Amino acid sequence: MTSTSIELTTVADDLVVFHEGETTYRYEGLDPDTGIELHGVTVRTLAPPSGALLARFATVNDVHFGETECGVIDQRSDGPIVRPGPDEAPYPEMMNRAAAAEIASIEPDAVIVKGDLSVDGRDEEWAAFEACWRVPFDDRLHVVRGNHDAYQGQHRYAGDQWIELPGLTIGLFDTAIPGQTTGGLRPAQLAEIDDRLASVTGRVLLMGHHQQWVPSGPDSNRSDDYFGMHPDASDGLDELCLRHRHVIGYTAGHTHRHRVRTMTRSGVPSVEIGCVKDFPGTWAEYRVYEGGVMQVVHRISSPEALSWSNRCRVIYSDFGIDYEAYALGTLAERCFVFPER
Secondary structure, three states, rough: OOOOOOOEEOOOOOEEEEEEOOOOEEEEEOOOOOEEOOOOEEEEOOOOOOOEEEEEEEOOOOOOEOOOEEEEOOOOOOOOEEEEOOOOOOHHHHHHHHHHHHHHHOOOOOOEOOOOOOOOOOHHHHHHHHHHHHHHHHEEEEEEEHHHHHOOOOOOOOOOOEEEEEEEEEEEOOOOOOOOOOOOHHHHHHHHHHHHHHHOOOOEEEEEOOOOOOOOOOOOOOOOOOOOOHHHHHHHHHHHHHHHEEEEEEEEEEOOOOOOOOOOOOOOOOEEOOOOOOOOEEEEEEEEEEOOOEEEEOOOOHHHHHHHHHHHHHHOHHHOOHHHHHOOOOOHOOEEEOOOO
């Protein structure tokens, strides 16, 4: 797929969005659970959960304030490495401000940032993050750190949080291990989560920065240096979901991709959401109904954001990675209703 091809990026119960280069085709006010032909593609809107819409919130992750080069791995010169032009604004600030503006337009009950706020946890990077996100959302903003925010042993944005919304409780977990790229949940942390889940009634959605280890495909190897959440902690999270049937899913960032896998024992979805800073440049909306929760991933759609994110489709190709396919995932992995248990 090239940046000039028409791509179907978003489907909700009332919305369909296509992108072509820097052009957005947005179709709103559609009937739910209905097929419609657009741009030569037959699209079916999602069937919403039953009952009234109770709440709406948004998440972002891997916003990376302070980054100046996109596509760098371990300071290697392989690429392609994409850099802004001399007259262009820093791309993390441009992408984040566009995402914040779009999120503000849905009047969210909460905005959750799931880690990697910065490149290296510097004060000026966190200040830029706060200026972009705290100012418009104030006490609706909930933030947890990622690995990039704790490489030097920093503790700002550390700790677990519980967020209560109409129809849903959100558990936001600190999975960072200071000084390391990998993540986890400590045994004491899992025990505290277990106790809290036992006291909660109603649906619960769990969130953190690091993706869960789920033994399937290329992730089958159990390793202490797994790129995401340590396998022991991942198993512990699965066990919690098995015991507490009101947990509907776990969502993470870290991988800069959209993907959904299924936990081995509980069968609960383990979800990954792509990054803000490069392709496809996304944020996730969650619609909470009386009967369940819908995830709707949106591509940041200002012309400047689309131009930049399209330029980033080619990163990591020197490493043999098809980043375009890797990061975008499938429509079903971006837009869906969490299954009831």
